[in-house]
């Protein structure tokens with residue numbers, strides 16, 4: 061059994077942040093996991109109390125705490141709503157690193173996270189192969205993995221209806237780009253993210269089309285690695301550090317005004333998590349991270365705030381489309397108006413709001429794999445809210461949510477298309 | 491931990507999934523929102539029907555296990571901290587059905603685990619109004635509200651939870667179902683046991699159904715904010731408004747410390763030099779609202795408010811309220827530990843109370859921001875500290891003692907709405923009398939001979 065005193069010591073570094081939790085319980089109102097299980101240990105207040113007790117050696121069952129800690133979507137709803145301003149994400153991510161490292165990563169997880177994810181070339185090659193043999197790639201991966209993007213790593217799982225790997229990934233279609241700024245005078249580095257590269261290639265292509273339309277130069281280097289969220293949310297600091305370093309080295313080679321991604325999760329990871337977890341890096345790396353923190357931007361925000369795209373009036377009378385505020389987009393980045401503006405740019409559509417548009421869809425990464433039933437229950441509430449609008453299309457700004465909603469809608473046999481807001485905008489061009 | 495056989499019996503009643511035995515699960519029911527030491531229960535049981543609830547209560551009594559019923563666990567007085575002697579926590583959050591909303595007779599019947607805000611929203615959907623609105627309403631349960639007699643911002647005009655309780659069905663310690671009150675406006679059938687259950691903090695019985703009164707909603711409202719360079723003037727304004735026969739639905743107060751903390755947090759440009767801010771809202775018929783607002787403005791001008799802002803529309807009203815909405819978030823962020831007190835005085839004594847609180851803060855060298863419900867004298871002196879700093883926390887405890895002393899000397903009360911629980915039981919005799927405690931204990935002994943219903947709360951052990 062793990063030495064609890066050592067574990068406790070490590071967790072004490074979180075004390076300054078945890079002590080800010082005044083145990084008011086207001087997080088019960090917003091936590092999607094709590095809404096399903098109604099168990100205090102599943103809500104932020106309970107998790108923090110358990111971590112505090114672990115740090116004080118008042119609890120013996122560390123594995124029990126680990127299980128509760130991992131039963132979380134890392135959706136950030138609780139932090140965004142916390143009257144005491146507790147930095148919940150900080151606490152949970154660091155705690156996952158400490159507790160999961162301490163309890164030991166499983167060999168499968170290690171193999172995937174460290175052996176595959178951190179080697180972009182190998183990872184891509186394997187998945188390119190995988191896309192050709194998707195039908196026979198049927199290993200059941202119940203193992204807890206990182207983010208929702210980890211579904212990329214396990215294409216066919218159980219009875220889930222999700223989007224498979226694209227026939228041809230973006231990196232094999234386009235490889236790399238390095239074009240000068242056009243009429244916009246701006247140049248962006250483009251980070252499609254794993255999902256944009258390997259599953260929703262049409263989303264990445266829509267971004268490229270928009271950049272071209274507006275005369276935006278693009279730097280898209282070959283060999284991009286995952287942003288690291290699957291690794292860090294599994295508590296794998298080693299793989300995470302490697303991924304961050306690969307990306308930093310790659311982007312250091314180009315010059316650009318913004319680093320743009322179509323994945324709210326990637327944007328939030330680069331903007332918030334990288335700077336949060338950089339204190340042990342060398343000064344040069346920290347500088348690079350600070351620079352990227354300032355430059356990284358969600359694609360919707362880029363098009364609206366930087367390129368100045370703005371609809372004259374909301375489009376009316378077209379195909380009904382409803383919008384889901386992805387957690388990372390709204391709660392981490394505070395982006396809500398921009399994707400709606402882009403949808404309103406397309407006269408073929410009419411935006412209708414759904415109830416609880418900012419309620420988590422239940423994807424939450426590893427969560428979807430490790431707690432599939434719970435994830436499905438949370439997703440069903442989202443699905444019902446979508447269906448209640450009568451919309452034929454549901455749009456969002458995060459490929460991870462697109463996966464989850466596709467799964468939930470298609471299992472229900474609902475004929476609702478799932479589109480990224482940038483796709484709807486790109487579709488209105490020319 | 492109770493015996494395996496007893497656990498089996500609980501499982502037979504509520505199902506295996508609803509009996510929590512693991513260390514992690516039990517520890518997560520060892521605390522509530524009060525700043526007190528945690529006590530880990532020996533078992534946690536979650537009935538999913540009121541019938542199961544009665545059986546669980548009976549089983550606990552038969553085996554002599556102390557019961558602590560828990561709603562959302564947001565009370566601020568330790569009312570849901572379980573008993574260290576093999577205490578069992580009973581959760582009500584799966585008893586969350588709204589059984590009936592009667593639009594003709596203006597009442598609703600609910601199970602105790604219904605969340606306050608969800609209930610209020612359902613009622614509003616039917617064009618009716620359930621006024622009690624504690625700050626925790628997004629999570630608090632109606633059972634918890636009744637058991638604490640929760641108040642809220644609308645207390646002055648609309649009253650508090652007790653004013654809406656028409657009837658209660660509750661289980662006695664033996665699991666027998668006691669019915670009291672009714673669905674009628676008038677009812678004198680038997681003792682007013684429903685009244686006894688209000689604010690009983692789980693020490694006398696376990697509610698299974700509650701009948702709540704509903705009212706028609708006001709058609710219009712108007713909000714304004716007034717700034718004062720002297721707390722006395724704010725208090726005169728409150729008195730003046732009441733004397734002008736206007737009963738605002740809300741009349742909220744913030745002292746200088748709170749104003750500054752809020753301004754630090756929101757950068758909203760609040761008047762940092764002001765000694766007090768009042769936020770006032772009148773509601774009712776549109777015509778009456780306009781009249782009342784005019785009267786209030788007159789009073790505010792007369793007593794010499796340095797600034798008066800009247801909201802013209804819903805958006806402006808939302809903005810005006812922003813400062814008040816941010817009072818707790820701003821205070822809570824300022825320091826790690828937030829001790830939310832609740833001493834209440836007759837409203838004319840507010841200036842004396844605020845002065846005393848500031849003196850106490852200076853004396854013990856601690857930070858206190860005071861805000862609250864000026865209309866009913868219910869202040870929330872909020873102490874900002876770091877409970878890890880033992881010396882400071884000792885000073886905080888002394889300060890709390892003195893705040894109570896002052897409140898009592900001003901003919902106020904220990905708690906306006908947060909309850910006595912464990913936090914304030916040692917003060918009970920001081921406010922009431924020895925006979926009061928004896929009477930209460932005798933009554934409790936008669937209905938709960940084994941003393942298993944949330945022992946240690948309100949009247950001590």
Ligand SMILES: Cc1cc2nc3c(=O)[nH]c(=O)nc-3n(C[C@H](O)[C@H](O)[C@H](O)COP(=O)(O)OP(=O)(O)OC[C@H]3O[C@@H](n4cnc5c(N)ncnc54)[C@H](O)[C@@H]3O)c2cc1C
Nearest residue numbers: 561562563564565569625631634635637640641692697907
């Ligand atoms: C941020 C914040 C703001 C707050 N604002 C206010 C406010 O404005 N006004 C106010 O009055 N309070 C306020 N409170 C205090 C608290 O929310 C209230 O006391 C609320 O009524 C508690 O409800 P609960 O469901 O959390 O009950 P719990 O805390 O779970 O329980 C409270 C008491 O009720 C008993 N109980 C619960 N259910 C039953 C039942 N079925 N039968 C018998 N006994 C039962 C419990 O044993 C316990 O003694 C606030 C608290 C917080 C954290």
Ligand code: SF4
Nearest residue numbers: 081082084085087142
């Ligand atoms: S809302 Fe914030 S302060 Fe309150 S219990 Fe949850 S995490 Fe703690």
Ligand code: SF4
Nearest residue numbers: 091132133135136138
């Ligand atoms: S991050 Fe989301 S799932 Fe996790 S505790 Fe917070 S609200 Fe719940």
Ligand code: SF4
Nearest residue numbers: 209253254255287326
């Ligand atoms: S967040 Fe983006 S880059 Fe990171 S794993 Fe998910 S899709 Fe890949």
